[in-house]
Amino acid sequence: MGTLLSVLVTIVVGLGGLLLILLGLYWLTNFLPRSWRERGRIAVFIGPTLFLLLIGLFIPALRTIYTSLLADPPKSKFVGLKNYRDIFAATDTRLTVFNSLTWVVVGTAAVVLVGLVVARFADGMRGENTAKSLIFIPGAVSLAGAGIIWGFVYAGPPFKVGLLNQVAKGLHLPDSLGGTGDRLWLLERGIGGITPPAAAPGFNTFLLIVIFMWASAGFATVVFSAAIKGVPDTLIEAAKVDGATNRQTFYKVTLPYIRATVITVATTTIIGGLKAFDIVAATTGGNFGTSNIAYSFYFAFFRQDRDGLGSAFAVLLFSLVIPVVVVNRRAQKRAAEIAG
């Protein structure tokens, strides 16, 4: 009970303190000269947001860009773009970048596809809401938790809990451990005797992307589903009257109508895939060639003490987000024009 009490006290003191500060500042505006009073009150309302964004986001981001141009401590002298060149020069860090791109391309395509399939075919089906809820549940738990759930599915010897090995055994799939149906799925980059080159994503990276897809598809499903239900009945009926099949109606009417939504979901998923650090941390810890940019960022700072390199990874992540957002905005505009 002692813990519970201290938690309560912390919460009450923290929130109460903040409230008192804000009310106090507002009260102080009463003592400002009349012409400044309104300005003071505006500052009390908008000030906390601007202050926090300035010290918590804007200045730190500039600082990270600057640090990415410095050598790693303790020397910390200006080295220009050396950290970025290092990322692309070394095989393991280059693999990191390729892995992230694979997450983005394969992961996003899979998420959008699954989301569209479920949203389309579950629409109007008996048990539609249950189906959508079940698909969504993985999206409600943490990505780290998702990683652990799938860590058990992928588990290999000596652990017997691995469902995937059980399925592989049932299907008599050949494996790399002497034909027992036991494979260390997350540890092996190759599959079926083929090992990818050192700078190309391994099969285990695709297994991690499956976790990402599993965790993200619920969001896509829910959003697509709402969009599909927003298509006016008159449009669907008109297509039917003209003799369009279900398939034609979906591709020629529904899909173009919800185009903007598809673009939005794809953008969100791409950015989510770029930032997905949790799944790697909870499964392989970036080993066995499975690291991605977001994980390498963490690893460089906290395991290698390489601030310059870590900052370069952060800026690289940022520079990959920007074009996605720009393309998204253009596509949204075009979609809006088409929709009239």
Added chain:
Amino acid sequence: MTTTMKAPTANETMGRSVSAALSSRPGRIAVYILVFFWTIPTFGLLVSSFRPEQAVKTTGWWTAFIRPHFTLHNYSQSLSSQPGSDDLAHYFFTSIKITLPATIISVGIAALAAYALSWMDFKGRDWLFVAIVGMLVVPLQMALIPLLRLFTHGAHIGHLAIFPYLGLKNNVAAIWIAHTCFGLPFCVFIMRNFVASLPREVIEAARVDGASHLTTFGKIVLPLSVPAIASLCIFQFMYIWNDLLIGLVFGGQTNKPIIAKLVDLVGTRGESWHLLTSAAFISMVVPLIVFFSLQRFFVRGLLAGAVKG
């Protein structure tokens, strides 16, 4: 990024004749297969978490139904604070201590900003809103480390302290501030869009009656914004509870949230790795309860939040 999502209508819960005709047998089968594939990993771990240690270690969970034997022992072991146990109850409370205030602070401060951006007149107001929302594109990785250094060292130019050393290393307030900073662009975006759409006559009537900004905000804007606040709070709550990176970096050992503890366990469990099963579910129970009990609000927040970057 700024396209507003269509809100779910009454149609959402009712099947429609037109759409029902769109669903075909192969399509339905595809949905069933996907639902099965989406459910089985979680279900398997849930079953494992109720099995005795010996059973988890020697057989797969799918064998549990042949000779059922279930126990709560893993859970009591995970939650216990005995030496050698994981003491997850402690980390669970730490997560609450982090998540509740961080949610309220970020939504509250965003609500204040939303009021200023919608109903207070000043130069550059719209430009400021665009700038705040523009911060959505900055990944938190860009700001994480410098913000951490600010809390642990303060800021100096030469020997001149421009930001004091506040002794916030691994302090829970530092985690609140970090979550608030990173969540603000999104929260301001959602709150401003809602608050700006409130009827002008209501706000102006209050002004005519001589209500101050504080009164207008507290007595009129906040109560009218409850739907947006509820959705946003649930969204922020889930986001902060499920966060790993900020908890790992800002929590340290003293204020480690349960998700960060869970990931610690992955590498260090050794002999008692079977306890990872119950630990995972203890970390998931709060988001799952929130999801199932407040699904309607959550989905609404999600649709509005389809823009989160």
